[in-house]
Amino acid sequence: MKRLLTPGPTPVSPEVAAAMAAPLVYHRAPAFKEVVLRVRENLRWVFQTKGEAIFLTCSGSGAMEGAVANTLNRGDLAITIRAGKFGERWANICKAYGVQTHNIDIEWGKAVTVEQVKKALDENPKARAVMVQASETSTGVAHPVKEIAALVKSRPDTLCVVDGISALGVMNLPMDEWGIDVLVGGSQKAFALPPGLAFAAVSAKAQSFMEKSDLPKFYFSFTKEIASQSKGETAWTPAISLVMGLDAALNGMKAEGLEKLFGRHKTMANATRAGVKAMGLELFAPDSPSDSVTAIKAPGIDGQAIVKDMRDRHGITIAGGQDALKGKIFRLSHMGHVDRFDVLTALAASGDVCTRLGARLDVAKGLAASEAVFNAQN
Numbered sequence: 001m002k003r004l005l006t007p008g009p010t011p012v013s014p015e016v017a018a019a020m021a022a023p024l025v026y027h028r029a030p031a032f033k034e035v036v037l038r039v040r041e042n043l044r045w046v047f048q049t050k051g052e053a054i055f056l057t058c059s060g061s062g063a064m065e066g067a068v069a070n071t072l073n074r075g076d077l078a079i080t081i082r083a084g085k086f087g088e089r090w091a092n093i094c095k096a097y098g099v100q101t102h103n104i105d106i107e108w109g110k111a112v113t114v115e116q117v118k119k120a121l122d123e124n125p126k127a128r129a130v131m132v133q134a135s136e137t138s139t140g141v142a143h144p145v146k147e148i149a150a151l152v153k154s155r156p157d158t159l160c161v162v163d164g165i166s167a168l169g170v171m172n173l174p175m176d177e178w179g180i181d182v183l184v185g186g187s188q189k190a191f192a193l194p195p196g197l198a199f200a201a202v203s204a205k206a207q208s209f210m211e212k213s214d215l216p217k218f219y220f221s222f223t224k225e226i227a228s229q230s231k232g233e234t235a236w237t238p239a240i241s242l243v244m245g246l247d248a249a250l251n252g253m254k255a256e257g258l259e260k261l262f263g264r265h266k267t268m269a270n271a272t273r274a275g276v277k278a279m280g281l282e283l284f285a286p287d288s289p290s291d292s293v294t295a296i297k298a299p300g301i302d303g304q305a306i307v308k309d310m311r312d313r314h315g316i317t318i319a320g321g322q323d324a325l326k327g328k329i330f331r332l333s334h335m336g337h338v339d340r341f342d343v344l345t346a347l348a349a350s351g352d353v354c355t356r357l358g359a360r361l362d363v364a365k366g367l368a369a370s371e372a373v374f375n376a377q378n
């Protein structure tokens with residue numbers, strides 16, 4: 001039995017797989033138009049916005065690039081929060097487009113503080129955007145998006161741009177209520193689809209920035225895509241099968257309801273963390289952990305060996321650390337189409353592998369602590 005517990009891609013449910021396996025429909029046919037219009041409404045529901053929401057045929061990074069290219073201008077200044085691999089990506093995209101950045105560099109494993117963002121905004125009053133990850137997947141950290149959005153909301157010339165790729169469908173990100181201006185997502189995280197689609201939603205404020213933006217854009221023109229999708233069309237040939245899968249995935253999310261969806265993820269995250277600690281392992285980001293993925297310190301052994309043995313011995317694919325964290329941590333994902341027994345299996349197998357590699361752990365105690373979290377919910 002093979003299990004996929006990486007923080008993207010995540011397992012695909014049989015219902016979604018079946019929807020994607022149906023005979024192809026023509027993307028200009030009336031049947032597909034209906035799907036596009038429904039997906040558009042349901043995306044707005046997930047993003048909790050009355051603003052515009054679109055899907056794009058690309059991976060999540062394409063929507064990140066689109067967020068920059070569609071809202072900013074040549075020579076603009078943006079504040080980025082570089083607390084991991086994906087925070088770096090905001091800064092790198094800006095650089096590629098000639099947008100200057102003021103980077104708030106945070107030690108990997110820590111969240112940015114509201115004070116740090118406030119200071120950066122006060123010192124850079126011309127900043128046109130603050131760009132942050134809701135969940136920094138490379139370190140397992142959640143940033144204080146609600147508070148950051150509140151800081152930006154009162155500044156008419158600054159946008160709050162949030163990478164919610166590993167957060168949408170996991171934690172509450174009420175775009176309109178919090179004042180998030182651009183929110184991006186990706187298909188292969190909590191939406192539990194294969195990779196290949198990205199999502200973006202824009203507030204009215206962001207749309208006023210879009211009207212003035214002079215950065216080059218063609219395939220990723222949000223304006224063109226919004227105009228098409230509001231009529232049930234797409235600007236280009238979309239990944240039709242993935243959109244059929246998205247329709248099924250969104251229907252599933254709607255049936256579960258946002259509150260239950262977030263609650264299920266919170267419980268799986270809590271149960272993972274409780275199990276990790278009780279067996280004698282250490283969380284990499286204990287202070288502000290993301291509910292999407294748990295990063296765990298490799299206990300005096302090579303983290304890459306843990307990843308390899310999980311795969312070779314137990315058929316479980318997990319993620320290791322990236323860049324400076326390579327070999328130092330391993331990451332267990334608990335987002336999307338996963339449940340209590342995926343969490344318990346991941347904990348049991350991690351404990352087994354670490355013990356075989358020489359760590360001294362109490363795996364049974366970890367499993368009991370994790371079970372207790374689940375049982376307390378029933």
Ligand SMILES: *Cc1c(COP(=O)(O)O)cnc(C)c1O
Pocket residue numbers: 007008059060061062086133135136137163164165166186189195
């Ligand atoms: C996965 C991920 C991305 C990158 O998405 P791709 O689909 O690989 O382009 C960006 N940001 C975060 C937070 C992610 O988890």
